[in-house]
Amino acid sequence: MVGRAIVRRLASEPVTLVTPKDRIDFRRQAETEAWMAAQKPHVVFLAAARVGGILANDNAPAQFLYDNLMIEANLIEAARRTGVEKLVFVGSSCIYPKDAAQPITEDALLSGPLEPTNQWYAVAKIAGIKLAQAYRREYGCDFISAQPTNLYGPFDNFDLTASHVIPALMRKAHEAAQSGEPLVVWGSGRPFREFMHVDDLADALVFLAQTWSGEDIVNVGSGEEVSIADLAGMIARIAGLSGAPVFDASKPDGTPRKLVDVSRLKAMGWNRARALAPGLQDTYEWFLNHRQSVRGYADAPSTRQKQDDQQL
Secondary structure: OHHHHHHHHHOOOOOOOOOOOOOOOOOOHHHHHHHHHHHOOOEEEEOOOOOOOHHHHHHOHHHHHHHHHHHHHHHHHHHHHOOOOEEEEEOOHHHOOOOOOOOEOHHHOOOOOOOHHHHHHHHHHHHHHHHHHHHHHHHOOOEEEEEEOEEEOOOOOOOOOOOOHHHHHHHHHHHHHHHOOOOEEEOOOOOEEEEEEHHHHHHHHHHHHHHOOOOOOEEEOOOOEEEHHHHHHHHHHHOOOOOOOEEEOOOOOOOOEEOEOOHHHHHHOOOOOOOHHHHHHHHHHHHHHHOOOOOOOOOOOOOOOOOOOOOO
16 A cells, blocks of 8 residues: 555656566565665665554564564665665554653654554564664665554555454445444544555655655654544445444454654645545545455455454
């Protein structure tokens, strides 16, 4: 999702895009270094990662930790070896402590315990941040790190066993509208989350690549938050459901609140995040138009028999 958004954004820039024509396993050092040596890119947006929600993190902690560590380590080292002029490491707001003061400033990193439900992914992303900082200090590489908030948009993952909250809610709302059943949401609905359209993230990443050079990490978000209950209600209305969502409080909520402070990014001159409601509407329409081919949907068309695995 993020990679496609970056490609869409860069299409309007005077650049030559370098993307793998064949599948590259960036977990493999030799394969990664061979491809980078052949392409010799000037700028790298490191968005490759294994991602997923609460259930995916809980079921595959070793995969989340190993895969992400290998991907970022191999690409960052290969970028140094091939003389990449700029690298933008795409992190995540899950790097911050579970009980960090809100809104979360960049200096909250490593100031407290992580949220247990996504700690494996968070630890890997923190390692990527520190690796970029270390390469800047030791080798003088112009490598920077951006920490996006929760994302949504075209080409998201709609697999209920691995997706995040918005695509999971959209899929479940669509299926509920078809079946006449209620929309069932994991958790109490009380947690608050911040969401950003992936095309806005891509624009911010290009902006940072053009304007920012420093060791400090930069939060990227909309600056607005919404409760999971209100989010579920918005998506239910977009899907045409008449009944109210049903919340299964026996399931985990995840982090109670997660809103990033975007003051640093705004001070640099970027403040172009779209409002949530129209972004959700556009994304749901995209899902309806592409649902037979999107990741996680076409492979398993009948999912209502599964456990409710709404991801936060």
